[in-house]
Amino acid sequence: MRVMSGKTVTATLLLLSFLLLGVLYCYQNYRVSVSFELNDSRQTDSDVLPLSEEFHLEAEHLRYQQPSILIGRTDVVTVTPWLAPVVWDGTFDPVLLDGLYRPRNISVAVTVFAVGKYIRFLEAFLLTAEQHFFVGFNVHVYIFTDRPNEVPRVHMAPGRQVTVRSVPSSRRWQEISARRMELIQTLIEELRNHKDYIFCLDVDSRFHGRWGTESLGGLVGVIHPGYYRDQRTKFPYERRPESRAYLAPEDGDFYYCGGAFGGRLQEVHLMAKTCRRDFEADARGGIEAAWQEESHLNRYMWIHKPTKVLSPEYLWQDFKSREPEIRLVRFSGVAKNYAEIRPNT
Ligand code: UD2
Numbered sequence: 001m002r003v004m005s006g007k008t009v010t011a012t013l014l015l016l017s018f019l020l021l022g023v024l025y026c027y028q029n030y031r032v033s034v035s036f037e038l039n040d041s042r043q044t045d046s047d048v049l050p051l052s053e054e055f056h057l058e059a060e061h062l063r064y065q066q067p068s069i070l071i072g073r074t075d076v077v078t079v080t081p082w083l084a085p086v087v088w089d090g091t092f093d094p095v096l097l098d099g100l101y102r103p104r105n106i107s108v109a110v111t112v113f114a115v116g117k118y119i120r121f122l123e124a125f126l127l128t129a130e131q132h133f134f135v136g137f138n139v140h141v142y143i144f145t146d147r148p149n150e151v152p153r154v155h156m157a158p159g160r161q162v163t164v165r166s167v168p169s170s171r172r173w174q175e176i177s178a179r180r181m182e183l184i185q186t187l188i189e190e191l192r193n194h195k196d197y198i199f200c201l202d203v204d205s206r207f208h209g210r211w212g213t214e215s216l217g218g219l220v221g222v223i224h225p226g227y228y229r230d231q232r233t234k235f236p237y238e239r240r241p242e243s244r245a246y247l248a249p250e251d252g253d254f255y256y257c258g259g260a261f262g263g264r265l266q267e268v269h270l271m272a273k274t275c276r277r278d279f280e281a282d283a284r285g286g287i288e289a290a291w292q293e294e295s296h297l298n299r300y301m302w303i304h305k306p307t308k309v310l311s312p313e314y315l316w317q318d319f320k321s322r323e324p325e326i327r328l329v330r331f332s333g334v335a336k337n338y339a340e341i342r343p344n345t
Helices: 006-041 094-104 116-132 173-191 265-284 292-303
Strands: 107-114 138-145 160-166 197-201 205-207 219-223 256-264 308-310 331-333
Touching (some): 107 116, 116 138, 138 173, 173 197, 173 265, 219 265, 219 292, 256 265, 256 292, 265 292
Parallel strands (some): 107 138, 107 197, 138 160, 219 308
Antiparallel strands (some): 197 256, 205 331, 219 256
């Protein structure tokens, strides 16, 4: 048997050490990768990111008409240039939408102001809301009035209720209109975790057709019935640069109503807070925007684009004759004698 020399022994030991280190290295990497895979496959609920209520709508057990991307309304524009839907009759499936939102058990707050003689409009507003507004859903109407004793008793369906809040009377209708944003802001701060959506509506109006889940969105604007055929230069935006509601002739998308707007609580809160802040800053500077909070809302919605736009079906005016594109009037302002009903002219 041949005896190994000292050099050969050293070389062999070195080689064996390298081999051992290599094996250890590979084993370690294998363990790390297996452990990653195990972690991935063992996801628990706490690893799942919270889903947005707005977009996570499940339809597994719903039956509804097959939708088409070829057949639909062609007489009107149904999407804004920033890709927000414009809601018209014939653009949505009410059965599908209600089915999608019902399992979410959503709750909708409504604000309505009935100050001074405007209390006379409240009964018809509430009665028709029971017939058409989010029927079958949780609705809470907040009435702001200086005449709480004159609020009519209207039978509400289960899940629906009214709360009356007292506000001071006013000698100027402009103040009533302007203070709405402040009261909406503070109401939302109270409601924050108890309601999902809010709509702020004019009381001198009635519902004539469905207003429901199709109107839900982050920030929802309603196109004013009086100006949607006009060029933007003709819109009655605030045109004085000294006002914080100012819009230049080349600015603005649509003319939105002050008489109906809404959306998710957080979005409407930000808008109300901003409009109130700007309105008050204007007042300190001795200026009142042409259409009070409606002017500030129009500036806000030009900068912060609504995520859903409701067509004038959602706020028509009784004195206006029907245009061919208005297949259905859902909500409409009643004709009134301003000189008789307002505290000032
Ligand atoms: C337009 C707007 C309205 C508001 C106003 C100007 C639409 C269709 N209407 O309506 O929202 O922007 O111009 O500021 O967009 N109110 C009272 N008591 C009063 C006066 C007003 O409670 O004495 C409340 C009531 O809820 C009424 C709302 O304020 O619905 C708006 O007042 P308006 O209806 O007199 O204003 P109008 O018809 O010019």
